Each structure stands twice: as C-alpha cells, then as structure tokens.
Amino acid sequence: MAKFSVLGFFLAINLLSPWMWSLIKNPEAFKFDRWLLYKFDSPERTMEINTLRGQSKWSRLFVNKFTWNSKEIASRIAETFDLHYLVLEGDLDLRRTTGKSGPVLATMVPFILVGFGRPWAVPIILGSLLAGLFEPHFFTPARIPLFLLFSWLAAIGISKKKIGAWYWILVVFEFARFAHGFWLHI
C-alpha cells in the first residue's frame, strides 16, 4: 500500500513538474541530437587560459587545460543544486522554461529533503555528473534522470509526512502560477 502511494505521488509530482510540461510542449527543444557536448578546446576557454598563464611564471602550476576544464565541468554539475535554477528560473533557453519558474516546484523541495537518505547520495551525485558532459549552462534535458529521482524522493517524503491542507493550497498555487506563465506569457 505504502509503495503504491509512493508510486502514485511520484506520477502526480511528475505531472505537476514544470520540466515535464516544457518537454510536452516543446519536445524538439529536448531532442538528443541537439545536445551540445562539452568542448575541451573551446576558443574562449583557451584564450582565457593562455591570458592567465602569461601573467605570472607561477600561473602554469595552477592554470592549465586540466584545471580550468575541471572547474568548468564542476560548475555545470554544481548548477544542478542551485535553487535559483532549480525552482525559480530554470533553463536559459526559453523553449525549455517559462523563465519564472524552475524545472522543479519549490514546494517539493522540503519533501525531497525529507525523502533523502544516505543510500540516495550516490545516485544523486551520479545523476548530477551527467550535466557536466554538456556545453550549455543550466541545461535541463541532461538533468531529467535526476529530476525523476527528485520526484521519487519527494514522493517518499510526502508519504512520510502528514501535510496540512494549507500546504496543498500552496502547491496548487505554485503550479497554477507556473501554468499561467506557461500558457499565457510564453
């Protein structure tokens, strides 16, 4: 029964999730053949590295392709956990967001935290690594497996906690706010 309710909540949360609606509305913006892989030798980064390396004899110890590309990849991985992206603004491409809400509903975040337990740490870290493979920042398609995982954690969280009616009103309000932006403003 408990598993059934978790599954039910999981489906409901996905149905309410902004990323899902963006995917349904603009599937071509999520198509795999448009995913731009991370470029290790992009001209901008190469120029930045060369500029910094020329500024001191010590620079070579700290600034090189390996360290600077690691930083860039880490920044893409870390963006996954940036609440500004996750619940407030979303993808930089307006075909994948309303720009006024993130891919995940903010009201789900407390449940994700409640549902989180130690065994989930490794899958979450592995899921977040995927974003590091792609060039665009705040790239939603690469994070869909992670969002599914978040939905599952939120479902576990919801099934664990007794939730007052006021909170459901807040959830409905947030979804309605997203939906009005989604259908009326973009």
Place this chain on the structure above:
Amino acid sequence: MSKFIVSVVMIWILALGLRLWKIDSYPLSLNWDEVTFAYNAYSVLETGKDEYGEILPLQFKSIGDYKNPMYVYLLVPLIKLFGLNELAVRIPPAVLGSLTIPLLGMIVWQLFRNKACAISSALVLAIAPWHVQFTRAGADVGVGTFFVILGIALFVRNKYLLGLVTLVGGMYAYFGERAFVPLVVGLLMWMVRLTRRELLMSLIGMTVVILPLVGPLVSEGHKGKVFMTTLLSYRPPEKLTQKLIREDGKIVYGLFHNPVVEYGLMMVDRYVNHFSPTFLFIKGLSDNRQRIVGMGMMYWSDLILLAMAMPLVAKGVRHKNWKFLILWLLVAPIPAAITRDPVHARRAFNMIYPLSILVGIGLVELWQRRTMWKILFVGVWMWLVGLYVLSYYVFTPLQTFRGSAGWQYGYKQLVEFVEPIKNNYGQIVIDTAYQGSYAYFLFYGKYPPNKYQPQARLVKDDPLGLGEGSGYDKYQFRKIFWPHDRGTSGTLFAGPPEKIPLTDIDSSKARLLKTIYFPDKSVAFYVVEVL
C-alpha cells in the same frame, strides 16, 4: 600557556599577516568608498566637522550614501598617526577583521567544548578568500563584523549585557548590521533564557546604545539610502505591467503578479542565490570589487568538508547550540536578500562565520580518516590556497581596476600629475565618468577641510544614485563634452579617451600633456591643456 592558546595565537598571526601583507598596494588602488571615509575622518580630525561642515555627525552624507560613523571615527587617530594615505585607511578592517579569528575560535569552544573544532574553524576563517577579501579592503563591513563577532563571543561566555551592547554597537559600523543585528540578538536570546533582571538590564543597555542612532535612522538621508538600496525602489517597467495585464486580465494579474508574490519571490530568489554552489565555490561574483578571478568566495575543497560535517549537523540539530549555528547561517543572507543586487558577498558577509565553523568541523572529521585521504586533501587544499594567492595578487588586479564598480585605478597618478601644475591654469575640469573624482583630489591633494566645507556641493544625476562633489577652487568635476569644451582656453582637462578623443585635438589649440594608463596598458586618462 596551553597548546590550544598557542595554536590560536599562531593562527591569528597568520591571519594578520595575510591581511596586512602589501595592504597599501593590493587591491591596486583605493575605491571611492575608502577615499570618502578617509577624507571625512581627515575633516573631523582637522575641524571637528564632516566635509559639509556638520559637527561630529552620527551619519556622514558624503557622496549621498549617508555613511556609518564608526569607521570614520576609528580612522581619525590613524590618520593623525600615519597620515592621509592607503595604509591608514586599510588598517582598521585588517586588524579588527583578523581579531574575529580568535574570537570565532572562542565561540566554537563555548558552543561545542571541542578544541580541535575551535582551532580548525579559526584556521579555515583565517585563510577564507571571502573573509580576506573584505577585511583587507572594502572598508566598513570589516569593521562592523568585528563588533558582531565580539558581541556573540561575549554573549556565549555569559557576558550577556556586554555582548548585546557590543552587537548593537555594530549597527554604527555597517548598514547590513542594522538588519542582521536584531536577528542575531533574537537568536541569542532564544538560545539563552535570561533572568528577568538580566533581560531588563540588557534591554536598558541596548536602548541606551541605540538611542543616539534613532535620529539618523529616521532622517530623510537614511530613508533615501534604504529606499535606493533595497527592493523598495524596484518598480517593474510600465510597458511590462501593461503587457501582463493585457495577457492575464485583471483578476489573474492580481492573483499572480501582486506585490506580495512578486517581491516575495524576488526576496526568495536573492536569498537562495547566496547558497548557490556557483557563488560559494566556483565562480563567485561578477562585481569587480567583490570578485576573485577564477574562484568562488570559498575553496572547492570546503564543499567536501561541508558535506563531511552534514551527518554531525543532522545528529546534533536537536541541541540548541547546533540550532543556533544553523539559524545563524540561515539569517546571515537576509540583509542581502532584501537589497536590489541578485547576490552580494559584502552584505551577506556574516555567512562566512557559521560556514567556517561547519567547514572546520568537517576538517576535524576528515582528520579522523585514513592517512592517505589526509595527504590527498592537504595537497588539494594547498594547491587551492596557492591558486587563491596567485589570483589575489596577479589575476584579479588585472581585471578589476576600472571604474566605480572596480578599484578606480588611475586617480592617484592623475592627482600626482595635476596638483603640481594646477596654478598654470584658470580652470581644471576632471571628467566624472569613473565617478568619485572630487574625493580623490581632496584625498591625494590633502586639501584643507576648512577650505572645502564652505564650497562643498553634492550633485546627483539620478535621484536614486550616488552623487559627486561639483568642485572647489579651480577644480570642476563634471562630464566633459569635448566639442564644446575644446574652445575653453586656459583650461586643463582630464578624462577617459571616449570623452577626449585624440583625433579631435587640434595641435594649434590644444596639447596632450600626459597619458595615464590602466594596469593592462589601456588608456585611463588623457590630460589635455587648451591653449
């Protein structure tokens, strides 16, 4: 002396060294905040009045930002001792900022009774890029933070009255503390149930300290400052509002775009931005005065240590001391969350203390692991500290020198060139494109405050912006309009190349006297005389 005290003293010496090393030349130049604080202190020292002739004020009008008084008055004896120069300006935040390091160790000891955690937290804070950035330069926040940390340290040592009074004293030092101090006072009073007598004495003490500030707090200047800094001054563009009403209809617009939702979300957005891993660990800010090139406000490795501290946080969260630590971290970004900038390291500066404690706890956790992990971690950490030092002294100065958003490089060289030849001209016009030019001429020219006060006049282009002094003696500080100004004979002009184009200088009527360069060899100022 115990090993613990020796360790803390050694960490403090390290911290002081990091904050004082080449302090007069890194950051490359004084920004206009530092210069205006210092000139007002010089004015108080010489005349007992601020630059506008106000006797010993509790807020300084300055460039229209109504500065807090504490830093100005702390500078008075230092300017007497060292003179009106870079060193005097930067000593108070550096020395007081370094003192917060042993104080943090003391707070951790009082809260957790764990010497290892106290030492590691102090060490983490001593070398934290975020802390070094704002205690070497950047003025008032480095002073305000000392009073906050001293107040908390006294309070947790059961010196309640003294602690609370010191905390409230921090409100005289930095604007952000005016929002943060009431929150942290509330937290401390929640953590420790004071007796009726202690509570009464504390309230009386705090009231006595805050009373002189009431006048400045309700003044028009302060209200204006609050209005222009906070979200209160934000209004969505009229065209956007009309578009939304057209698309939504009035009812839906009222439901989803009312001020509670819009401003509430803006505040939430600003608040969560301060916990963004990109801001904290990877890229930091784009604002030149707060930026460390190639880094976040903390080291990457701190993220690992924070993660290692989390299980302990989860375990201890039912205890009041742990709760206090977490709530301290959660309330620290509130002053920044209500202001206009999406993320602001200076206004959220109080975050670095609870974060350093958590990182310090993580470090102690790591130290209990296998030697291999320790060696690996120390290697990574040393590499990151090396990158930070290189970035602070080499990379960052070369990218953050320009204009008022940066360190306003070039004014010192300009004043040093213009001052000796000023008597050769009837008028000297300095362009205000980089902002704050009048303050630099007063500061580096050491212009007597008693002569400036009767001439002081603040000019503002934008009612919500900061102003400029209009001029004194032969000096005029304004925008140069070369097609018109090139006909003003007997005048010396100084401005950026876009204001004085060399191609428009007729050699029979005007002469380029000097070019002042930025550190990247681009032109900062042309100094031109019109014959």
